[in-house]
Amino acid sequence: MLWINNLFQSPQWLWLLAALLIPIAIHLLRRSNPQQISFAALQWVQRYSQSRARRPTVDNKWLLLLRLLIVALLAILLAQPLIKREIYPQEAVILVDPRIESGEASIFIHNSLPQLVGENYKVLWLSPETPATTSPPPQNVDLWKTLSALSRRVDLRRAHILLINNGGPASHQALRVSPHWQWHGLDKPSTAPSPVLPSIALMGKAPSWWAPVLEDWHSNMPELSVQTLLREETPSAEQTDWLIYTGPAPLPQAVLEFVTDGGLLLTDNSIPPADNLNFVAVDNSQSAQAASVGRGSWLRYESDWSSETFYRRADLPELLWQHWSRQDWALQHHNRGHWSGHRLPAGIGLPVADSEVENRRTEQLSPWIIAALLLLLAFERLIALSQSPAKHNREANRG
16 A cells, blocks of 8 residues: 555545545435326326336435545545655755855856856755845854755756865765766855864773874864773763773773763774664774764774774774764754865765766655545536526425
């Protein structure tokens, strides 16, 4: 019965189709009782088969048909029928960073994208609703999440993305992108606040790679906050964003509460994962997996991060920062969206393949059914009222 769920949003209302029997019953019950009239000279008419005269007949077949259609449409309307329409990518679409003024975007398009000016191109704000730039720009848009969501929209698969070329990325989740997008940057001073660095805490014995990685981070980010917590201490998600745990298993209850409240927990394979967690691979080379736990995330390395094969590599600080910053941590919430196009590393983002995108859009037919229902109701009333005087005259003549 899956086909019914594809055609109707609320198929449970289809049982109302059984109400089609009501108009038929009303028409049959409202038949006039035959009157016996004796004619002295025409008594031979009594030979007419009375059984045939008493056979149920339906008067006003067109009126009955209209009422049946009204009941059927009402049941279908409550079931909310759906229809899927084919959608094709649009070539001339520009998604503009809401921090860019519409006039600046128009000048950039005419100067840098002249091939689109001659076409019927669309300029839309880069937001979940993608309104036209003729409307006021949306406020506090999470560009990272918005782009990830729009990467699965068929009509925007070949869009042009216009961002501000100023400031570094300040978001944290892995970006999903369309492989057909064309990126553009507008050089403009940004009024966005500088990205806030996360607060990092270590609980347990420091791994062998911790000191050189921390030295590298401090040289590039001198304002980075790092602290060491005792196992007896309770980490707070309001004060700590990333917690590196190297203690024994199982995880202390305070650590679990830290993750649930919105923190990022980092462990290796010495901490077994819970059975009810759905871990998703982050990087095949290091076998890193991440899972959502409440409002936070648990990033777990399947390999032993104290082994030489784990940390004997020059790009380990950058790799770890990339892994950790892609997870969900609450401190970046106020800075999401303030990131640039030209400073994004090459190849950033996870391309969404065309096979993963649904090229059909589901739409409701309710407005059309309501219009048809109102039209049929008007016809039904018109026919019923037009037949009432004639029926009244026939009954008067019989009297």
